[in-house]
Amino acid sequence: MSERPLVIAAPHPRTLEMIFTPDALARFRERYDILETTAGALEALPPDTLARARYLVGQPDLSDALLAAMTGLRAIVNVEGNFTDNMPYERCFERGIHVLVTSSVFAEPVAEIGLGMALSLHRQIAQADADFRRGDEVWGLDGNGSAQLLSSSRVGIVGFGDLGRCLNRLLAGFRAKVLVHDPWLPDSILADHGVEAVSLDALLSGADTVFVTASVTADNQHLFDADAFAAMKPGAAFVLLSRAGIVDFDAMREAAASGRIKVATDVFPDEPPAADDPVRSTPNMLLSAHRAGALTVAFQRMGDIVLDDLALMDRGLPPARARRAERETVRRMRSKPVSKS
Amino acid sequence: MSERPLVIAAPHPRTLEMIFTPDALARFRERYDILETTAGALEALPPDTLARARYLVGQPDLSDALLAAMTGLRAIVNVEGNFTDNMPYERCFERGIHVLVTSSVFAEPVAEIGLGMALSLHRQIAQADADFRRGDEVWGLDGNGSAQLLSSSRVGIVGFGDLGRCLNRLLAGFRAKVLVHDPWLPDSILADHGVEAVSLDALLSGADTVFVTASVTADNQHLFDADAFAAMKPGAAFVLLSRAGIVDFDAMREAAASGRIKVATDVFPDEPPAADDPVRSTPNMLLSAHRAGALTVAFQRMGDIVLDDLALMDRGLPPARARRAERETVRRMRSKPVSKS
Amino acid sequence: MSERPLVIAAPHPRTLEMIFTPDALARFRERYDILETTAGALEALPPDTLARARYLVGQPDLSDALLAAMTGLRAIVNVEGNFTDNMPYERCFERGIHVLVTSSVFAEPVAEIGLGMALSLHRQIAQADADFRRGDEVWGLDGNGSAQLLSSSRVGIVGFGDLGRCLNRLLAGFRAKVLVHDPWLPDSILADHGVEAVSLDALLSGADTVFVTASVTADNQHLFDADAFAAMKPGAAFVLLSRAGIVDFDAMREAAASGRIKVATDVFPDEPPAADDPVRSTPNMLLSAHRAGALTVAFQRMGDIVLDDLALMDRGLPPARARRAERETVRRMRSKPVSKS
Amino acid sequence: MSERPLVIAAPHPRTLEMIFTPDALARFRERYDILETTAGALEALPPDTLARARYLVGQPDLSDALLAAMTGLRAIVNVEGNFTDNMPYERCFERGIHVLVTSSVFAEPVAEIGLGMALSLHRQIAQADADFRRGDEVWGLDGNGSAQLLSSSRVGIVGFGDLGRCLNRLLAGFRAKVLVHDPWLPDSILADHGVEAVSLDALLSGADTVFVTASVTADNQHLFDADAFAAMKPGAAFVLLSRAGIVDFDAMREAAASGRIKVATDVFPDEPPAADDPVRSTPNMLLSAHRAGALTVAFQRMGDIVLDDLALMDRGLPPARARRAERETVRRMRSKPVSKS
Structure with a gap:
């Protein structure tokens, strides 16, 4: 035996x-x-x-x-x-x-694609490639009208668990000001990680890039609604990495469609969305088929x-x-x- | 006066x-x-x-x-x-x-888009968005066949001037092993930056991602030719950020077309390439219209x-x-x- | 009410x-x-x-x-x-x-004094001041016979709790190779902190400076005995920051007295030691009256x-x-x- | 031939x-x-x-x-x-x-001893050892009346050449606020190193520790005089690492003797000072016989x-x-x- x-x-x-x-x-x-x-x-x-x-x-x-x-x-x-x-x-x-x-194993792959999405949004990497393939690319400075640097910018991270911390680590070389909202943690722990604890309002209105890493809980469903997107800085990027339930998805899609903000998402209320779902043709959006962590x-x-x-x-x-x-x-x-x- | x-x-x-x-x-x-x-x-x-x-x-x-x-x-x-x-x-x-x-002003914008391109290649960010918009996206793990993490990988940087150093800085949070080839600098200076000085051969065969930041000089035109691309690891990413003259552009395009490596480039031998230039439809390539620094x-x-x-x-x-x-x-x-x- | x-x-x-x-x-x-x-x-x-x-x-x-x-x-x-x-x-x-x-509040003050003690031992800061006040200081290179740099050296940390981690953080700028022995933690967690997990033997024989931060447990009383001190590199520094029970105190004192290693300690088997305790006049020792954390x-x-x-x-x-x-x-x-x- | x-x-x-x-x-x-x-x-x-x-x-x-x-x-x-x-x-x-x-070879050894001196001053490492050997050590909290942490404190560095930069690097793990005064460098270069450019007055009145690394020039002889020492925070540490000519040495000695500040110095106007030079018995001073770089x-x-x-x-x-x-x-x-x- x-x-x-x-x-x-x-x-x-x-x-x-x-x-x-x-x-x-x-x-x-x-x-x-x-x-x-x-x-x-x-x-x-x-x-x-x-x-x-x-x-x-x-x-x-x-x-x-x-x-x-x-x-x-x-x-x-x-x-x-x-x-x-x-x-x-x-x-x-x-x-x-x-x-x-x-679940900590997912932090690194999700954080990496999240950072890649943010860079793609701010520099229109995916869009520029699609334009180039269609033959209507715009060259040099003319093609960079809405381009922003992540370096020395203000980055907001909602939720500071494994994923939020990993994102903060990946950002180390960017010298960005990192604003974090996490109601489950005291400010002192955030300060210890070198980030600034802020309210959700301050994060939304202050950040050039918002990463949503918070899990869905009983308290935060549809936390990001039309008002939240309206509070963001014009031209800011919103990168949704956790679960679709935390956002009002239609409001998010409309905020991108209007051109006010740029959006990337790895998650959708129904996966896959219908073939004729408008999200599939919304401009200023970067779409990823729940692939962020599944490596x-x-x-x-x-x-x-x-x-x-x-x-x-x-x-x-x-x-x-x-x-x-x-x-x-x-x-x-x-x-x-x-x-x- | x-x-x-x-x-x-x-x-x-x-x-x-x-x-x-x-x-x-x-x-x-x-x-x-x-x-x-x-x-x-x-x-x-x-x-x-x-x-x-x-x-x-x-x-x-x-x-x-x-x-x-x-x-x-x-x-x-x-x-x-x-x-x-x-x-x-x-x-x-x-x-x-x-x-x-x-010219140091260009280092940060070029390094950021270069990192964004590398993440896009390794995680197929641009490709996945295009697939999604066409309605044939692949979900979850199935869509990540060739995905690689930058974290803890081996990154090669050719040329360690302002741009190469800025890239190395942006990579700080990734805990990558950074290999650098720069014949104008002694190994000790590279070691002082926390990177490993290697020969070009060692860099090509060892790196999962190769960033080319070196200026074109009298000595390095077409430094990256078919042999160089053949020496790279299968599935590795090659990101060209400096000038087209440093590569054999056709060989680079063919290496991408064959699927052996992934390529991103911000520069082209003739800008813009002709409407029917095959580069415009080459798979495994990410195309950028000389926009990297022009912010x-x-x-x-x-x-x-x-x-x-x-x-x-x-x-x-x-x-x-x-x-x-x-x-x-x-x-x-x-x-x-x-x-x- | x-x-x-x-x-x-x-x-x-x-x-x-x-x-x-x-x-x-x-x-x-x-x-x-x-x-x-x-x-x-x-x-x-x-x-x-x-x-x-x-x-x-x-x-x-x-x-x-x-x-x-x-x-x-x-x-x-x-x-x-x-x-x-x-x-x-x-x-x-x-x-x-x-x-x-x-107890995490003690990590920072103890780590700081520990680092200060290590620097004092390696550069004879306290000794040189005492010599100077007695009028028999030795100038320049002549006074640096046994001096060692912490930068780029090998530092051993025994125990990787709050204190060990804080020490590792304080060492960030020194580019030292940090070896850690902590039997309560898997190697992977140590690697995640950028340090190398080693056996106690490897730590003792490999480190130029040894910091002891481990609490006394049922398993590690007198862990550092005459054999342990004999296994250390000649001229290495041993800095005891936790509790006296973890060392054979006499053996430690004798290792310092012999000149083979340098020792700093904040703790003693009996506090205070007797007025005629030989520790009070042992050379190559730096003595601190349980003051490391008490700020x-x-x-x-x-x-x-x-x-x-x-x-x-x-x-x-x-x-x-x-x-x-x-x-x-x-x-x-x-x-x-x-x-x- | x-x-x-x-x-x-x-x-x-x-x-x-x-x-x-x-x-x-x-x-x-x-x-x-x-x-x-x-x-x-x-x-x-x-x-x-x-x-x-x-x-x-x-x-x-x-x-x-x-x-x-x-x-x-x-x-x-x-x-x-x-x-x-x-x-x-x-x-x-x-x-x-x-x-x-x-001369860059001296930066690391001088910066290390400088940091060691600062830690020794703030934690009375040398003094406590001398007390212990004389049998009148003070235990625990009672012995830490004037102790200060370097972590999260304000550190001033005067001169930001090789030595100042090395000190800033060694301080990386301390999360200190580093204030730098260097009239030969624009603020932007200091910001790029993550330090804050300040006037000499702001540095003296704001720093808990002042490191002097500037070379003596035609312009800065006796830059630190009685007024400068009077402007420092009570209990602050002044660490002189470059040349004696940059300070009014008597004023510095008196500032230490008065107990207002703590001083460490590696250099003296006449080396060695006379056997009866009062510097040899001044309290609150740490004396080093021009040994900082000579390794x-x-x-x-x-x-x-x-x-x-x-x-x-x-x-x-x-x-x-x-x-x-x-x-x-x-x-x-x-x-x-x-x-x-």
Whole structure:
């Protein structure tokens, strides 16, 4: 009988092959007994198997009874990216089971494309290429009427979690003034990152570029509406990187169509939008088909986090890489989980 | 009679209104007697006027005789951006006349668009927007087959003058390994900037992204030929930011067309290319109509440099902001000056 | 009857006047009902008072019964700096009571003096001043026989908590190679901070300067013994910033006395050491009377943390500034708490 | 007959063995014909030898005739560190002979000890060690009455050449507000380094720490007098790193003796001061016997600069590492050269 710790893996909609590199997966299989299963099949596992499980990798629906049966459980590691209301988190907190999520892997790819989108908007990189291919490009200074530099400009970041912090890091060389709005953090923490804490109004009216990185919560649906876009500086760029629910999408599209601001978005209320959705032909918009975070290399970093944090917990230490669910906020999230990766 | 120093201004193809903000121009006119003229009219100026000129702002053709007549001259400030073989530089050096150029103003706008182009190539930002508008966008992971992160990748910079250094600065937050090839600088200076000095071969075969920032000189025309592109890593990005003469343009276009590498270029052998030039329909290319540096805000920074350096020289101090022509290299440059801005 | 939340304050050995600036204390008193008390008097509080307490600021001995009586408690905030085995932490974790400590305030003052000590050792700043005052200073190059630069050298940091990270930040401008040993953290987290994870052996034999910032735990008492000092590079500096228990103090003193290494220490096994303790006359040592963290400004930052985190918890959000006790490690600490500040 | 270029070496008061590592010296001897000589013997060299010399490494007295005889000279490389009025610089400029100095090697060692001195003053590191050895140390908070943090404080730097810039770099991790006064540089260059250009008055009254790095010139002798010290913040630190001539030394000593400010100095009007000079017993002072720059490793970096820049000039390129003498300022310097290293 194996002496290796038991891991129950129910990673759907991910697969182990997706979240581990081949090398990392081999190490994972070497260190642990892995029982790969699905949410539906969990209930049917024998009680002693459930009792022996040290870790659950995945985010299956869990009943109170099922969690109670996993008497040796130390941690649940969500590899989808969002916490949803499908397990008894309070019981986990009481029992000292760590509830973890590996979503930090998306910060770097999303921040990079976000910065690329901002540069493309301010310098019309995509537009200029399309013009050139159609044969009506405009040369030199004449083609730069609305061009702006990011360097030494004012950049607003809404939400200062992994993604907002990564964006701030990527901006390090630009010497920009970074304004941040994050109601979940005290000003002092923002100051410690070298950014200025501001109200949402001050951010909207002050920033030449606005990056929206905040998750959708019960409190911020349609936070960015027509009034918000009207408050932005003329010619400013609005880059939506988190979820469509945080904006009034029609108002955003109209603000771009009017030419008042420039908009880039990776997310849409319905994905894909209909073939005749006006967003597909709106000028001053840069459209991306929910591709910002979905890089093979990002998913594979999830496995590294799993390996590192399980190794720490095996040694009786707390996990250090994955983000932990918080009692206070785990139920506030409103992001729809992805149905497929 | 005025006691203000005399500046002869012959800024063509720029104008004073272009290289100064209105405020800066007012200050310039307040501090100096400004005689605005053209290359052709210079010869006709009275000898005492020429003798009284302390500074020449511009890059007109200058004969030995004309320079000799400007007996009080302290500096010539080129506001076009390139030194050309149109004045007796040796005489200037002998006489201790500073020969200056304000081209550093272009570094930031060109570096920003270069970084934006690299991000666009690696994440297909422009391509994905065009696909979306045509209705055949690919969603999520499926759309990211060739996507690469700049973070923690290897970035090559060819040429480490103002532009290369600015690019390196913008990359600060990306934690990339920066490889630099610049035969005019010792390795120690590159190390001091935190980059690694490498041969051109090592740069081409090692970098995931290659930025070409080197000016064209007598020595490097067509430096990047078919062999160079073949030596690059598959899927790498090549971003041409300086002058078309440094590449074999057809070979570059073919390397992109073949899908082996991705290419972005701001410059072309003939500008504009013909309507039926194949470059206009080459895939894996990002096309920009010589727009990288030509921002109003960049030109206006020239005036700030002029004001700062003239103020220093007025006080008997050396200029500190504009770059100086070097005896050894001023005649090596082969960039065609712009005929209009 | 007050509607302000009730805070029980039992900050001994601190006082509220010590951990708050006058302004911050005024704000604290305005926002909360403050009941100042002592560990001994806690038991005597009426049950409804205990039940109404939302926060406990301080680190008094707490029995199970007392904690149970505080039914509305959201957080205990330790303002001494170390967790000791004087309260039922497990009950807190079960109930979701945050157990917090404000010790991060000491990181900056301790890191600064640590860096100052390292520079003083490598450049004999203190020694040279003493020589000068005695009239036997050695001038110029002759006085720099054992001098070393920190720039571009190899710096080892043992323990990478608040203090180790702050030291690494202060070193940013030195371009040093920073080697870190911290068995509680995966290599990936160290790499993310730009430092290299190494074994303790590799750190000792490779570093020109060793900073010890790790807390004393059950596992690391006398971690640095005669063998460890013998493994260090000749002429290297050893700077002890945490607790004396982590070193074999006699061995450390002898390593300095022998001239093989240079040593600075802020802590001693018995404080103060006896008047005739040989440490008081050991050469190649820099002695500091447990003064590294004890700055008025540091203590006062504790109050800012208290205010920020209580404000977050008042709004139903998790605390964000104070460090949390971890189930796994809270009982491993062996630091003696201070008896007075 | 050798085809290697001829270097005349007259490095007194340095020696080649002092300014080159053994490896670098071997490379130097391999690449060049080296003729080691002294100022006095130069005149006696045969005309064809003088005519063949491509480089002069050293700072010997040179007459017009001697310079004229060196018809092939490309550069004079000063390895003492200061330009003095002992050669016809104007002739060099006319002929396009580079006049170079390798003094940048001192920036790092001087900046490091300067930072160490500032930390020692603000935290009484040297004083506390002396107290401890005498048995009257003061423990903990009681011993920190006048302690100040450098982090987030205001730091003033007077003079922003190699040394001032290096200090600013070392301060990068401290998040200090850096105020700079340098009348030879426009504000824009200081802003580009992330520091704030201020008047000397604003610097003195605003800074918690003042570093003096400016060379002595005709204009700034005794720039820091009793009024200047009176204008400083009480408890501020004054760190003198350049030359004693820039301060009224008695006034500085008295300002320290009064306890109003803290002072560190590496330089003295007469070196060494007399045995009974009151400076030797002044409290609140940190004394260093002109040891700040005189590190073996610093001198040896001179040789690396020589090798790099000669290699560039051999290839017809301008030197890039050594600082160049400027026509406008070379004669303004008033530093006494060192008589011995």
